[in-house]
Amino acid sequence: MDKILRINVSAEGGPTALEEGLGEYAGLGGRGMTSGIISKEVPPLCHPLGKDNKLVIAPGMLSGSAAAVSGRISVGCKSPLTGGIKEANSGGQGAQALARLGYAAIVLEGKPADDTLYKVFINKDGVTIEPDNSLKMLGNYATVEKIKAACGDKVCCISIGQAGEMKLSAATVAFTDMEQRPTRHAGRGGVGAVMGSKGIKVIVLDDTGMGMRKPKNPDAFKSANKEFVAGLKQHPVTGEGLPAFGTNVLTNVLNEAGGYPTKNFSTGQFKESTKIAGEALAQIEKDRGGSATQGCHRGCVIQCSGTYNDKDGNFLTKQPEYETVWAHGGNCCIYDLDTIAMLDRLDDDFGLDTIEMGATIAVAMDAGIAEFGDGEAAINLIKEVGKGTPLGRILGNGAKVAGQVLGVERVPVVKGQAMPAYDPRAVQGIGVTYATTTMGADHTAGYAVTANILGVGGSVDALKPEGQIDLSRNLQIATAAIDATGMCLFIAFAILDQPKTFQALLDIINGFHGLSLTADDVTELGKSILSKERDFNARAGFTNKDDRLPEYFKNEKLAPHGVTFAVKDEELDQVFNW
Amino acid sequence: MSEQSPSTISFIIDKNSISIFSIILQQGFKVFAKVGSSLESMLCDQFALPPEYLSNRIQTIFLDGKPVDDVTSTMITDGATLALSAAMPGLVGATFRSGGALSVFRSSITHREEEEKSNISAQGMITLKLFNLLVSEIGPAFLERGIWVETEIIKNLIEEKKTEGKTVFKSLKVDGREIGPDEFSRLNWNEGQKLIEVTVQIEK
Ligand code: SF4
Numbered sequence: 001m002d003k004i005l006r007i008n009v010s011a012e013g014g015p016t017a018l019e020e021g022l023g024e025y026a027g028l029g030g031r032g033m034t035s036g037i038i039s040k041e042v043p044p045l046c047h048p049l050g051k052d053n054k055l056v057i058a059p060g061m062l063s064g065s066a067a068a069v070s071g072r073i074s075v076g077c078k079s080p081l082t083g084g085i086k087e088a089n090s091g092g093q094g095a096q097a098l099a100r101l102g103y104a105a106i107v108l109e110g111k112p113a114d115d116t117l118y119k120v121f122i123n124k125d126g127v128t129i130e131p132d133n134s135l136k137m138l139g140n141y142a143t144v145e146k147i148k149a150a151c152g153d154k155v156c157c158i159s160i161g162q163a164g165e166m167k168l169s170a171a172t173v174a175f176t177d178m179e180q181r182p183t184r185h186a187g188r189g190g191v192g193a194v195m196g197s198k199g200i201k202v203i204v205l206d207d208t209g210m211g212m213r214k215p216k217n218p219d220a221f222k223s224a225n226k227e228f229v230a231g232l233k234q235h236p237v238t239g240e241g242l243p244a245f246g247t248n249v250l251t252n253v254l255n256e257a258g259g260y261p262t263k264n265f266s267t268g269q270f271k272e273s274t275k276i277a278g279e280a281l282a283q284i285e286k287d288r289g290g291s292a293t294q295g296c297h298r299g300c301v302i303q304c305s306g307t308y309n310d311k312d313g314n315f316l317t318k319q320p321e322y323e324t325v326w327a328h329g330g331n332c333c334i335y336d337l338d339t340i341a342m343l344d345r346l347d348d349d350f351g352l353d354t355i356e357m358g359a360t361i362a363v364a365m366d367a368g369i370a371e372f373g374d375g376e377a378a379i380n381l382i383k384e385v386g387k388g389t390p391l392g393r394i395l396g397n398g399a400k401v402a403g404q405v406l407g408v409e410r411v412p413v414v415k416g417q418a419m420p421a422y423d424p425r426a427v428q429g430i431g432v433t434y435a436t437t438t439m440g441a442d443h444t445a446g447y448a449v450t451a452n453i454l455g456v457g458g459s460v461d462a463l464k465p466e467g468q469i470d471l472s473r474n475l476q477i478a479t480a481a482i483d484a485t486g487m488c489l490f491i492a493f494a495i496l497d498q499p500k501t502f503q504a505l506l507d508i509i510n511g512f513h514g515l516s517l518t519a520d521d522v523t524e525l526g527k528s529i530l531s532k533e534r535d536f537n538a539r540a541g542f543t544n545k546d547d548r549l550p551e552y553f554k555n556e557k558l559a560p561h562g563v564t565f566a567v568k569d570e571e572l573d574q575v576f577n578w
Numbered sequence: 579m580s581e582q583s584p585s586t587i588s589f590i591i592d593k594n595s596i597s598i599f600s601i602i603l604q605q606g607f608k609v610f611a612k613v614g615s616s617l618e619s620m621l622c623d624q625f626a627l628p629p630e631y632l633s634n635r636i637q638t639i640f641l642d643g644k645p646v647d648d649v650t651s652t653m654i655t656d657g658a659t660l661a662l663s664a665a666m667p668g669l670v671g672a673t674f675r676s677g678g679a680l681s682v683f684r685s686s687i688t689h690r691e692e693e694e695k696s697n698i699s700a701q702g703m704i705t706l707k708l709f710n711l712l713v714s715e716i717g718p719a720f721l722e723r724g725i726w727v728e729t730e731i732i733k734n735l736i737e738e739k740k741t742e743g744k745t746v747f748k749s750l751k752v753d754g755r756e757i758g759p760d761e762f763s764r765l766n767w768n769e770g771q772k773l774i775e776v777t778v779q780i781e782k
Binding site (some may be wrong): 238240241242244247250251252257275277279280283304422428429430467468475490492496561563564 | 600601604634635637638640643645663665666668669670671673674680682684685686687698709710724731
């Protein structure tokens with residue numbers, strides 16, 4: 001992983017590829033790399049779909065190695081949805097393949113002269129770029145089928161669907177999984193629209209003939225990896241709960257807590273939640289010959305994903321995640337898993353963020369475009385997006401735009417990005433993170449180890465509400481660092497509970513790169529990523545007024561607990577004071 | 579048989595069919611219990627859960643929809659709803675864990691002991707919900723001991739499964755009398771009767 005591939009789409013006669021060394025970006029990976037390049041090279045005031053924005057695709061520091069769960073990939077740009085910096089994270093085979101091909105990043109830059117669509121093919125011999133207008137307005141599934149017919153079933157695809165081509169702000173970048181299906185997505189912030197604006201439909205990675213990346217200190221790496229895997233396996237969350245039920249295991253718990261946003265965030269409990277919870281989902285998957293335990297990439301030992309078959313036992317989609325089941329389910333009062341799975345499939349095919357689309361449809365339902373609970377109407381609305389009808393284009397630009405066009409006040413967004421599946425009135429600490437993260441409302445920012453392990457910012461007094469500020473800060477720092485490694489954030493629980501497993505993670509990084517990082521260094525890495533992102537957003541015009549939740553969270557009480565979001569603005573302003 | 583509404587139903591089912599009760603265990607069922615005791619005492623002394631199971635496995639507990647941090651000082655009163663779960667993934671999972679370092683994140687909805695109105699020891703009825711890993715681990719013991727469920731729910735369950743007959747229900751006794759699949763639809767359900775006692779034996 002010692003080179004960066006730059007594809008300049010402005011070049012006369014079509015895109016050109018240039019390989020260069022890492023230079024000042026040496027040692028960076030994942031979010032560290034994407035935010036490093038974007039903050040340095042992209043003018044913060046540029047138009048997200050214009051010539052000056054760049055799309056950076058970067059595997060993590062450990063991707064392509066034998067390190068377990070290290071195959072996550074980051075996609076970064078200036079976001080068309082938020083107008084700020086963006087890192088969207090995905091599973092799939094892309095991280096491993098790209099890293100094994102030796103690339104620490106692919107950077108798409110410039111602006112194409114016309115609307116010709118291109119496909120990029122990368123293998124051990126180099127890079128080929130060809131025009132291919134036969135791919136125009138194909139969904140991700142059909143695109144991958146065409147690539148499979150031409151290049152075989154071993155290659156990995158990074159592609160956009162119709163939403164990316166139409167440059168909609170909810171468009172994703174899709175990555176194929178182990179079964180070569182485009183089910184894994186860098187979902188948030190409209191990264192697919194930026195890929196579409198560069199005229200690149202698909203990047204095909206063929207890592208045939210490329211071995212695994214080799215650690216600098218093989219013995220230390222190997223034993224640390226063994227310890228790390230054992231730690232993940234022995235922990236009840238990563239060893240049992242996630243493999244058995246996936247992330248959707250959270251539905252019952254959030255609902256019981258009254259923090260499950262229902263009917264466009266108008267109440268905190270959904271009467272029908274057990275019908276769509278992870279327990280029911282896993283049962284259906286097993287009954288129909290699918291699977292409730294599967295990895296999103298080779299090398300994942302947690303395996304929180306699965307396969308969802310239709311009533312006839314045919315593949316419909318991968319196991320919808322908690323956020324998807326919530327967004328298209330409870331938030332729209334839909335409780336039929338087949339409908340939710342179909343919506344997930346359509347989102348994956350058109351290349352749309354499931355969280356943004358579920359939140360947007362709920363806003364549209366609030367506006368009376370469809371009835372809450374009407375699954376068929378929800379499916380038709382997503383199909384409108386895929387077709388690019390005027391209503392579809394409004395919805396495909398996310399909840400904020402839809403709310404403005406349709407005259408809805410209750411629009412759950414921060415910095416233009418829709419909130420995920422946790423109501424910030426019931427879980428106020430998450431509200432602090434939603435409000436202040438550089439990414440717009442994002443649940444994964446802050447999804448990591450606690451202060452107690454990383455020891456950043458002092459320890460937290462759990463009895464004082466102010467503790468939420470400290471904790472959110474520490475979590476955001478830790479998350480930024482983990483996002484740089486390429487590790488899946490679901491390792492968090494095991495490293496949170498088991499200091500030995502956390503040490504094993506450090507030892508893996510050190511053994512692989514020949515370093516001697518300590519927990520403090522990891523903290524510094526996280527801080528430096530956040531500082532770059534905050535600086536970019538400030539230069540893009542963001543102020544502390546953007547670090548706020550929509551007003552109604554302070555005024556509208558959430559049932560059943562009757563709570564409002566009570567963290568004060570001045571407190572929110574302290575999150576990045578380190 | 580058809581004159582009287584059933585008040586108890588006992589099922590004998592194959593172990594592979596236990597999942598048909600999974601939704602009931604998650605939605606909530608009622609059990610009699612001595613109330614006015616601590617949560618820990620109720621779970622371990624009355625429901626016979628091993629203390630180490632409570633401390634290691636049941637890591638997320640809700641009392642009347644509020645996360646509980648301390649099982650020893652939290653008292654259970656008549657009519658309470660108790661939901662039990664294993665540890666949950668991710669930040670929010672960690673946030674809801676009993677006594678976890680992230681509990682500050684949901685401090686505004688956390689259960690506080692002073693909210694309890696009474697701790698007088700007496701017989702009462704509580705609602706219990708079991709989630710995720712606990713459904714199959716401790717659900718069967720509650721089913722065997724006997725639970726009270728809304729009559730409507732059991733009526734619907736029998737209705738839904740009647741075509742599968744003996745493959746699901748090895749035996750079904752209504753008020754102590756064995757009935758066959760042909761009698762399922764002739765049961766006379768009393769609309770006014772809210773709860774029915776259900777016991778489930780699992781054939782090993
Ligand atoms: S735990 Fe889940 S999301 Fe994480 S790498 Fe494994 S399958 Fe992918």
